[in-house]
Amino acid sequence: MAMSGMSRAHAATNVDVIVIGAGISGLHAASLLNEQGAKVRVIEAQSRVGGRLLSLRNLEGAPEAGGDSILGGYGRVRDTCAKLGLTLNDFERRRGADKPEIAIDGQVIPRSMWKDHPLNxxxxxxxxxxxxxxxxxxxxxxxxxxxxxxxxxxxxxxxxxxxxxxxxxxxxxxxxxxxxxxxxxxxxxxxxxxxxxxxxxxxxxxxxxxxxxESVALKVEGGNQTLPETMAKRLGDAILLSNPVVNVVANERGVEVRCVNGSVHQSRFLICATPISPLRSIKFDPGLPPPLAKAVALLPSMMITKIFLNVKKPFWQEDGLSPAMWTDTVAGEIGALRQAEGSDRVTGLLARVRGFPTQRLDAMGERAAGALVIAEYEKLRPAAKGMLEVAAYKSWTKDPYARGTWAEWEPGQIHEFLPELIKPTGRIHFAGEHASLANRGMEAAMEAGERAALEVLGRL
Ligand SMILES: Cc1cc2nc3c(=O)[nH]c(=O)nc-3n(C[C@H](O)[C@H](O)[C@H](O)COP(=O)(O)OP(=O)(O)OC[C@H]3O[C@@H](n4cnc5c(N)ncnc54)[C@H](O)[C@@H]3O)c2cc1C
Missing domain, CATH: 1.10.405 (Guanine Nucleotide Dissociation Inhibitor; domain 1)
Structure with a gap:
């Protein structure tokens, strides 16, 4: 035990860098460090890698419960996919295939009547x-x-x-x-x-x-989750799954990471690549500097719940309306999924519920919430009666290792919090989607992972 003053328990690993979180941010940081010869260990809470990338492979075309579209300017993501030999397919045209109906106050309002409608x-x-x-x-x-x-x-x-x-x-x-x-x-x-x-x-x-x-909306063949899975494969046994981190102890000589199962891991440097809300559940000794602790405590996360629906019969051919609907109900915005290989056929519906209505659904439990979403849709579209069933339900707010979809900034928080969230404290560096200066989504996650890896490389 080189690090006197820390745990007397047997340390499971002693590496150059520990990365907490095997989402694409942590995996990108670990891969860059590994390429440069550093000894890394990635500690992940869940039994799978990928975090907010979650492809529903039991549904046709593996639709995405989490991160969906890889856009034209995603240099890091596209480059990594190319290096790993992953194929990207463009869904841009299919994304815009449906003209959603407008459903307000219990009625579908024909587009021709919308301009002068009293509910407009x-x-x-x-x-x-x-x-x-x-x-x-x-x-x-x-x-x-x-x-x-x-x-x-x-x-x-x-x-x-x-x-x-x-x-x-x-x-x-x-x-x-x-x-x-x-x-x-x-x-x-x-x-x-x-x-x-x-x-x-x-x-x-x-x-x-x-x-x-480039005007594209790319997805990785086989599901976006294939990207973190392939990155993790390259890192081999550097990845430790099913190990939620609960405590980080740091001093001037190194860092000790303690997991819920009692295992202890030591390293010279640490990269925290968890989402912002789960970071609140990790106890830091000594505590984080007050401006950073404030940012971690207060930066909110967007609330989204996705409900995937199987369709028994294309009922929209009966009522002549689009399967997609923009509603003011708790079912939110309902889109048609077109995930089939080589065909534009509708493979299912997806209700995207955003903001406060997710709390109502989440409080009901998945079964009742799914039934309510279907009931709301059927009320607006009698032809859909009996034609829908829930295929999958994902609340990102209820996921303990995400607690939301991405960081959302309240007025005044960007300039106060963002500089703190990217600043290292002692031997601890920070990555994750929220710690990006110039990007969003998956590209932001990789940008932040790259920055943290370069910061640490400069100190090894
Ligand atoms: C519904 C939804 C739609 C989205 N749509 C898009 C899109 O279309 N395009 C786009 O670019 N992006 C999109 N995103 C965002 C994108 O998915 C994320 O920005 C990106 O995947 C985040 O990667 P990350 O590595 O920063 O975090 P994560 O993927 O969340 O990885 C963090 C990891 O940390 C782990 N962890 C948490 N706590 C602990 C702990 N205590 N100990 C150990 N491990 C822990 C988690 O289990 C997780 O694996 C979407 C996200 C969601 C949820």
Missing amino acids: FLPSDRKQEFPGRRSFEKVVDQFNPLVSASDWIEPNSRKFDESVYSFLKRHGWSEASIAQNYETNIGRGSSAHDCSILTWYFRRAWDKIQTDI
Whole structure:
């Protein structure tokens, strides 16, 4: 035991770097360090790798319960797939194949009647647009002050950081319009009050970069989970599964990581690559610096529950409507999955429930929640009666090792928290999707993993 002052228990490993979390962020960090000759160990809580990448391989075409689309500008993700010999298939055309119906207040409103419909609360100059996020994003694009996405973290962007609510109010949106067109099937945050408009400026500038590079929505053949699985295979027995970390003890000589099963692991450096909320369950000795501890404690995560539905018969051929529907019910936005190889056939429906309605469903339990989602859909579409059954249910908020889908920034948090979340403390470095400066989603996870690996390499 080289590290006096730490555990007297037998240490299971003594390596250069321990990485906590075998999502693509942690695996990318571990792979880069491994390539440079460092001895690494990845400690993962679950019995599988991949974290927020979860492909439902028991359903046709292995639809994604977690991270879905790999976009044009995902340099790190695409490069890693190429190096590992993984095939990427483009679903962009199929993604836009359905024109969703508008279902509000218990009725499906024909598109031809939408513009002048009394339930259309869009601002008067936007009445002809589809309700919800797409219309909101057009306003963001119109007023986006960022020249490039990464400008969001520049000091002079701080002045743009206000709530979505105050941004929309400044641009003349009514309460009813905000409730219908921002807070229904909410894109980010859980209300217009708790979401920063700066995240949207960033998001839309970043989206543009993605499509400017190449307008694609790629998925890994066999499911996106194949990517972390192949990365993990390369790392061999450096990966330790089913080992939730509960305690990290660090001093000037090294780091000791303790797991719930009592195993103890030592290393010279540590990379924490868990999502932000599960990080709260790890006890750090000594405690994290107060500004970082505050960020870890307060940064919220987006709430999303996905319910996959099997379809017994294509009932939309009977009622002549699209299988996809944008609803103001607890069933959220329902899309048609087209996952079959070489065919555009509908392979199932997917209800994406976002924000507060997920809490109602999650509190009911999966069986009752699934039944409610189907009942809401059937109420709107009598032809669907008896035609749907739940194929899979995934609440990301209830997943103890995710506790949400991705970090969401409240007004004021970006400039206060992000610099803290990427700063090493002693021998501990931080990765994970939330610790990225210039990307989102899977690419953000890899960007953060790469940064943390380079920081540690410079110290080995
Ligand atoms: C519903 C949904 C849709 C998404 N859509 C997209 C999309 O279309 N495009 C896109 O690019 N991205 C998307 N994402 C985001 C993308 O999936 C994530 O950004 C990315 O997978 C995060 O990788 P990560 O390694 O940072 O975290 P994770 O994948 O969450 O990995 C963290 C790992 O840490 C482990 N862990 C947690 N606590 C502990 C502990 N105490 N001890 C040990 N291990 C622990 C977890 O089990 C997990 O394996 C989506 C995510 C979700 C959930």
